[in-house]
Amino acid sequence: MITHEVFNQAPPRTGVDEFASNAALVDAVRVWGTRSPAARAEQRLGEAGAFVGTAEFQHDAELANTNEPVLHTHDRWGKRIDQVEYHPAYHRVIGEAVARRAHTSAWLEPGPGASVDRAAMFYLFAQVEPGHACPVSMTHAGAAILKDAEFPGRDEWWARAMSRDYGGNAALFGMAMTEKQGGSDVRANTTRATPNSDGTWSLTGHKWFCSAPMSDAFFVLAQTRQAAQTTRAARAGQGGGHGAEDQALSCFFVPRVLPDGAKNPFFIQRLKDKLGNRSNASSEIELDGTVGWLVGEPGRGVRAILPMVSRTRLDCVIGTAAGMRQSVAEAAWHARHRFAFGRALIDQPAMAAVIADLQLEAEAATLTAMRLARAHDSNTGGEQDQNSTDESDAGELAFRRLATAVAKYLVCKRGPAHAYEALECLGGNGYTEAFPLARRYREQPVLAIWEGSGNVIALDVLRALGRETAAFHAFFAEIGRARGAWDLFDTELDEVQDFVRQLRTGLLDGAQWVELRARELTERLGVLLEASLMLRYAPAAVGDAFVAARLGHPSALYGALPAGVDLPAIVGRA
Template sequence: MITHEVLNQAPDRVDVNEFESNAALVDAVKIWGTDAASALLTEAGALVGSADFQRDAELAGTHEPVLHTHDRHGNRIDEVEYHPAYHRVIGDAIARGAHTSAWAEPKPGASVDRAAMFSLFAQVEPGHACPISMTHAGAAILKAADLPGRDEWWARAMSRDYVPSLHSPSASRPASGDLAGRLGDEGAEWRPTALFGMAMTEKQGGSDVRANTTRATPNADGSFSITGHKWFCSAPMSDAFFVLAKTGADSPEPKLSCFFVPRTLPDGTRNTFLIQRLKDKLGNRSNASSEVEFDGTIGWLVGEEGRGVRAILPMVSRTRLDCVIGTAAGMRQSVAEAAWHVRHRSAFGRTLIDQPAMTAVIADLQLEAEAATFTAMRLARAHDEDAEGDAGELAFRRLATAVAKYLVCKRGPAHAYEALECLGGNGYTEAFPLARRYREQPVMAIWEGSGNVIALDVLRALAREPESFHAFFTEVGIARGDFQLFDEELDAVQDLARRLRGMLQEGSGAAELRAREFTERLGVLLEASLMLRYAPIPVAGAFVAARIGHPSALFGSLPTGIDLAAMVARA
């Protein structure tokens, strides 16, 4: 019967090279990446776009991790069981250096290569990106840390040999099976990859980590015993964690300090790491988020005692960067899936993409995704090792990372919703990937500093680090003269910065009332400047006209005169 014929449904969007089809990412890698990147990313793009990988992403996202606090004999084990598809996904990402390739082979553009690789995997399966990101970020602390066994931990962090279980430092190579075959040369020195996590927030404080109550007391061997409860600890099966706790419990002013806490101790025994429960969270289901309790848990001091926030800041900066990259990756998935659907679906006698209202929506979604991609990759370039000696670049990234984290990540959920709506009822079901993406996008805006935290951080920089604003406006101002709307907005935001700085010097609380507006306008300026300098002229002009000349809270409301066809073609 004709009732049972399936008509006018878009085919599955599989076996598409996710790198080659992403025009903005290809352009950004050519600008800021290394010469060798394109070939590696093309291979990865084919992998993550394959039907098999997409199926693994779906399985990982629909089979939730399971917590096992005890084994069958009653022994405390605190292990989280993941679906095998999750291990395949994260194993493929690690094998291609999505975690630490920029640290393992530092050179100009290496962070961009790594960011692009991370983006490809996060686009299709975002849950595993959490431990991947934290490992990349944690290496920034580990690199300079004075820890027992630091060199071995560093070697394991650089390893691309993922094993789906906790291992002691003296772990032996798998003897047989698929994993041994994937690892390659049996004669090579083998180390299982070490993944890192962090545990900062507590139930009584949240972002106010100075309200933490977790305590650390020194031991005779130089280690510390840590006792306390952490409200959020993502990826609890990571190999080690950077933890904030207070030393000097008997002091009237305990010192907030940073500690390196391994799951497995040097002698091979398990450290005390009591997983209380897994969070029933809004976003991805593939990665576990948990509450953990420390009860005499062994850790080693990182950095100076009492300077815990300073010690962990390099990790925070890079996880904020990955929030931007991850959101841009999600935007790419959203607009690509939406564009695919409307090219294959017809209504009222025409393909959806050929109907002007839908054309405008897809073009606008693509504008947002491109701006986010260029911004993410430019920030990645500012995090390259060679940027560490460039005072201007360091100052730029200090402010630009926060600004981009605010704007890009806040735009993510609305972008995902609009793309989901393009699929109609299909988009609202869990059978299609955009429902998962819509649930995932908010976490990037919340994690590592929600909106108010970031906006107030920008104000603090305005008051205390004027060099960061000088570097930011120097960078953004390179695009001056290309577009009158941009020039006028640049002048207006610089004037607003001067007025807000005056308010802060006077001690007026009025500046905080405008912190979010100020941070948003800084973000739009940064995106516009990058688009004017690096995107195709029709795309750049459309962005400035739409985001500065004709801003709208909703997608698809574009000013006249924009080359919609050019935008849709890039989607």
């Protein structure tokens, strides 16, 4: 029928090399990635970019999200099995990510730029299907703990973690920290661990959020017996208290299958019905005499797990940046192929301004994510390794200590609004599940929540201000490299440094008002970091527009850019 003839619709955005077409990502890899020809980083990323841009991979991403994981607690005969069934498309997606070492390349080929190469690979896969990125991220991050751990079988686990043989010998890791009564306050955990005669520990308790519960092993926080005794004594008014309890929280490596082949007690009670992240199973679990091996020192569990937390926070930034890229690329594609009022949408100033503003945000997030990844190349042992004698190495450690938290706050919080604005560019199509931006809109909030929601991160920045002045010195040394490029930037830099001094004085005086300003501080630090990177590493038209829009002409909404911005130059990079 003539009424069903379809025209003036954008064709499917498939067959696109998602690496080569992303100018910001290519630039970042060339600045901070490996330069050794033997690494072949750009070739590998180009191959991956072409692969994730295929119609087949995009269809698998859709299938993995529309056919959600299903929990089977028992088999047909009533035997407890605790298995999560995924659609085959999910296995194809994560299998390709593992095969291309989105989880391990920085550990297998360490050196300057290795973490950037790995981050870019992770970015490309997360851009199209973000749910699988959770276990990929946790495996990469868990290796930071495992590499220095000492327990029987550690070497075998390391080899499995580095394997590319998904579905075979490769192992994926998970993390279980939060509980019903504590959430982010992990020291309120009630899961307890008691020592066994063979050097293992038995864990009993629950975990309120355990993502990717079919992982092969988990890093779990639990209180030792001393903690339980101290807590009971404190409640009974016999002394002790929170300080002693803090010293008793420990970190354990918990496999799903024990060395003798027996199933470790690991009971999946239910799967979370989440807003987004639908392809990835998140669960509530119970531990009942579950066997684990102590990792790190007894009573220093938070310190032991921090390297994993830091890297998963980094991946939240990378994942958000990847989502921003998907959003603006889909919006720009639609605007180039859709006509209204006699011309393409992209040629209409109002739409061009929105696309350009979305690109500024995505580009700033991408540069920030890759710069952070580069900082993780300096001493791959993580935050627990603070004894480096190399001055530049120590500077990068100090920088990433603060910059990771700052970027996690700002970039991840900007993700949902960015996804919505891009979705609106597609009109009614964007609001339907047949197009990927509805899925992206539901996905972005989780990256701001996981690994520390807004207040947790902002207060972490405030604690660093009071305790780790070296981190602030390193942070301001980095962003200060853009001083002199723009008066607006210099003015904001001076004002924020004065603000930091005021807050530090308030902290030393014990002023209550300081916490009220933690979010403001973190946001301003984040915008300054992005502005500094954009001025130094983005094309002049892009960096100048970012500073003018975010410092000189701030708007709560996208598309309200100041006069004089080079729209065609910015839109072209989208």
